[in-house]
Amino acid sequence: MISVRDDLRALQGYHSAQVDVRIRLNTNESPEPPPTAFRDAMAAEVSNIEWNRYPDRAAVALREAIAESHSVDVAQVFVANGSNEVLQTVLLAYAGPGRTVATFEPTYQLHAQIARVTGATVVEGQRADDFTLDPNEVERVITGSQPHVVFLTSPNNPTGLVEPMERVRQILDLAPGLVVVDEAYAQFSDWSALELIDEDTPMVVTRTFSKTWSMAGARLGYLIGPSWLVAELDKVVLPYHLDAVKQIAGRLALRFAxxxxxxxxxxxxxxxxxxxxxxxxxxxxxxxxxxxxxxxxxxxxxxxxxxxxxxxxxxxxxxxxxxxxxxxxxxxxxxxxxxxxxxxxxxxxxxxxxxxxxxxxxxxxxxxxxxxxxxxxx
Structure with missing residues (x-):
């Protein structure tokens, strides 16, 4: 029998209980569906899809809409099938065998999971008892392991904590590699690391349409970062990875801000x-x-x-x-x-x-x- 890779044998998949109940409040989805006007616009555009043709490989229209919503250049936007594929693409490009990824636990489990699947070594820093991130622990982890990628989730999942700007700046000052700020829940917070994005800083911010935009069923996520970094992601992502329906859905959703x-x-x-x-x-x-x-x-x-x-x-x-x-x-x-x-x-x-x-x-x-x-x- 063919065996799985040695380094994957101890890993388990990502699980969330699926129980038939009247009220389901376990997966951080939006409790409301998209607006009716969105559904109508979606139905109209989907009816015109040329199903025999591949979708726009570069997802230009969707990326332009996202770029406009955040006042950035379209070359700074990368889109994929949910923020998890965005994270996976980043790790395929900047982590992998012989490289180190740092996380601060407890945090989103898939950061370490995907990093290990790509073959990277994961170093886990620890949060304080109140789940805040001590600056001394940040310095210990980063200076000690010199990670190629550092993950920071804000607001943090599962704790809900919003990282202060000074903690993000500290990590940027210390990290020798890429800093990934996962902002799946940023719209519910009082600040965003997007304001720190520029062409000279090796930092990206990831977002999702699953929460605020009521589109968990679509599986659509994106990243904003330096254009040179976004260009590197195209080397590892599969061709035509984002289907035509997702591209339409994301573009139309942004009309209902x-x-x-x-x-x-x-x-x-x-x-x-x-x-x-x-x-x-x-x-x-x-x-x-x-x-x-x-x-x-x-x-x-x-x-x-x-x-x-x-x-x-x-x-x-x-x-x-x-x-x-x-x-x-x-x-x-x-x-x-x-x-x-x-x-x-x-x-x-x-x-x-x-x-x-x-x-x-x-x-x-x-x-x-x-x-x-x-x-x-x-």
């Missing part, structure tokens, strides 16, 4: 409500600049709380088995009704488990007292 801005504002408001209510329920809530909230139900087993929610037809992300995230759970911000249903269900689960614990302790205490009394009688 005001609709998306309204949704971002609602998501941020709901994120605040969720965080406040979680704190009222006695959980530890970590600050978030994304469309999700990481929390720890103190005094409760995270996996048991997750199962209690599933039993009530609510699915969130169980992070309790991940390194550094014992008993932690992550909830995506949904519609107001979905969020209320989640909070109500969580309140029931926590109250139910607290009641069970109290009864257990009471029973244990009564049993101990009875045993003690029996012993005295003897």
């Amino acid at each position: 005001s609709d998306m801005d309204d949704r971002v504002r609602q998501t941020v408001a709901e994120r605040t409500r969720i965080s406040s209510t979680l704190a009222d329920l006695g959980t530890t809530v970590f600050p978030s600049g994304a469309n999700f909230v990481l929390f720890r139900p103190d005094g409760h087993e995270g996996r048991a709380v997750w199962q209690g929610l599933v039993d009530r037809s609510v699915l969130i992300r169980d992070c309790s088995g991940w390194p550094r995230l014992a008993n932690c759970l992550r909830v995506t911000v949904g519609t107001p009704d979905e969020n209320s249903a989640f909070l109500d269900a969580l309140g029931e689960v926590l109250a139910d488990r607290s009641t069970r614990l109290q009864l257990s302790l009471q029973t244990s205490s009564e049993t101990s007292l009875e045993t003690s009394q029996n012993g005295a009688d003897q």
